[in-house]
Amino acid sequence: MQDSTSPDATTIKYRKGSSASEVCEGLRRRILTLELRPGEPLDETQISRSFGVSRSPVREAINRLGAERLVVTLPNRGAVVAPIDLMGFPHFMAALDLQQRFATRLAARHRTTADLDRIEVRAAEFNAAVRAFEPMDMLQANYDFHIAVGEAGHNPYVARQYGELLSDARRYLHIHIEFLIQTEGRSLLRDQHDDFVSAIRARDVEEADRVAHRHSLQFEERFLRALRHMPDPNFRIEADTAEGDTP
Amino acid sequence: MQDSTSPDATTIKYRKGSSASEVCEGLRRRILTLELRPGEPLDETQISRSFGVSRSPVREAINRLGAERLVVTLPNRGAVVAPIDLMGFPHFMAALDLQQRFATRLAARHRTTADLDRIEVRAAEFNAAVRAFEPMDMLQANYDFHIAVGEAGHNPYVARQYGELLSDARRYLHIHIEFLIQTEGRSLLRDQHDDFVSAIRARDVEEADRVAHRHSLQFEERFLRALRHMPDPNFRIEADTAEGDTP
DNA sequence: AATAATTTTTTTGAATGCAAGATGCATACA
């Protein structure tokens, strides 16, 4: 109403039942791209103004994102973008590796021709983004690729849980992709997914498992290496633990 | 008709910030115990009356439960208790087995003495419920036991995803526990979890894996056997799938 | 001046109001 600089303070009325989804997807995109930084507080009123809706759909959107663990809500003190918990990275990697191996195994076992087509399209898009040197596109395409693999397994439970972890992985990747590009150039990132496609195309379950595991290890190794060498940590180290962990 | 026994249509005012949680937990309990049957529609107004609050916190609660996949929301047509998808049971079992094995492995590897204590308490509670022949208590204790195992692994990602699957497992179990008790008596259900405890106490990771896998297989086998022999299916077979199925 | 207490402001949580979409029934028509 009064905010002319807001990104989409359009006066067009969404169709009934779409406002909350609109806000949810908008916020999710900004969270996954780190446009909204981890730990950043989310002001309901401000968001509602920026989307041109009332607080109700914003509230609903934040709730949904909270269930996805993309935001954490503090009782009576609003919500913040879920901090990236560096201390919990090993835990995350353990969970991701497990799901990634299993999801890729399932994809190799149960994929249809249509699934394989979709996966190959995603892989091509990823390679295109790499050739174009577009970090943001690479992250999106990488995410889409693995989502497609997850769906090719035709197990909704696995696809969903794998997808949730991929959201977090995307944010971890976002943190160090610039570093990766600077240090490794395009060589190491090119054709990342071709061995995935090969194994899935050949329906080679064991090879799919190995590929997925190798991918996890590579991701972990690169992230930790980036952490060590990153001169400018433009992210906050969140030392607080979500749950009682005492290591 | 189900609201003649409104659990807490009291006029006591919850403290601010607790209404939605109260409704959420109340609904969750009734969903997990099948007091609210799969596929049953959830009327916001009715629920709000039965809890003595307005529709806002009910809406929030339903959203949260939707994120837990305990209810599914149909656009502009409200929400229903998540149907139990019998066609998807094999998919569910695949996901559960994976997480159960991994979660139990982690518990054997990383459990503290306090964790082991908690697990043993839960196991004792379960055995007590079995001896008392109380099906509802058995379900609750079984759920609590496996949740405790999940938490003993000290990996929040795994504990969370395992816990989500355990909610579904609890509903599947609810369907056929009466049958199990009738056909197998107390012999087969007693000391179900003692081998879990042994492996976790001994920190024997491989044995924990085997125990967890055996448990999964036993659960699957019993459920399928119950399905074949159940003379009175007091549940609705929901053939429709939540996503992408032509209605 | 520093700190504690109190008031003011801001922000969240819940209640209410209102309009869009859906459901059901009655009636009209083939």
Added chain:
DNA sequence: TGTATGCATCTTGCATTCAAAAAAATTATT
């Protein structure tokens, strides 16, 4: 008799309003 159409009612989704809790600011007290 079966099917289509229009109206009435209900439910949901969003907006608005109200109240409680936390944050900020001001005043008071030592």
